[in-house]
Structure formats: C-alpha cells, structure tokens
Amino acid sequence: MKKIWKIILMVSIIMCITGIVCGAVAYLLGGSVDNLYQNQTAIPILEMLSPQNILNSIYAYFGF
Numbered sequence: 709m710k711k712i713w714k715i716i717l718m719v720s721i722i723m724c725i726t727g728i729v730c731g732a733v734a735y736l737l738g739g740s741v742d743n744l745y746q747n748q749t750a751i752p753i754l755e756m757l758s759p760q761n762i763l764n765s766i767y768a769y770f771g772f
Contacts, residue, residue, distance in 0.1 A: 744750050755761065 744754060
C-alpha cells in the first residue's frame with residue numbers, strides 16, 4: 709500500500725510542476741485572463757470555472 713501512495717504523490721507533484729510551467733509559459737507569451745474574456749467561445753467555460761460557481765456547486769452538493 710505504501711508504494712501506491714508514493715506513486716500518487718509523484719504523479720501529483722509532476723502535475724503541479726507541469727501546471728506551473730504551462731502557466732509561466734502562457735504568461736511570458738503575453739497571455740492574460742482579460743484576453744480570454746474577450747473570446748466569445750471561452751466565456752461559458754470561464755463562467756463555469758469561476759470560483760463563485762465552484763463554491764456554489766460544492767455548497768449545493770453538501771446541502772448548505
């Protein structure tokens with residue numbers, strides 16, 4: 709069982725590092741969140757992933 713948790717930890721660390729690298733590359737290439745909100749195709753996805761909407765989904769799941 710110990711080996712499985714070690715693998716899960718390694719995968720989690722690799723995913724976090726990959727996310728940080730991707731965010732840094734996007735920032736250095738001139739990307740910004742404000743530019744995303746100008747894209748009409750991306751607006752529904754951005755609204756779905758907004759922090760307030762995610763919190764509302766969690767509250768609804770737990771019945772708050």
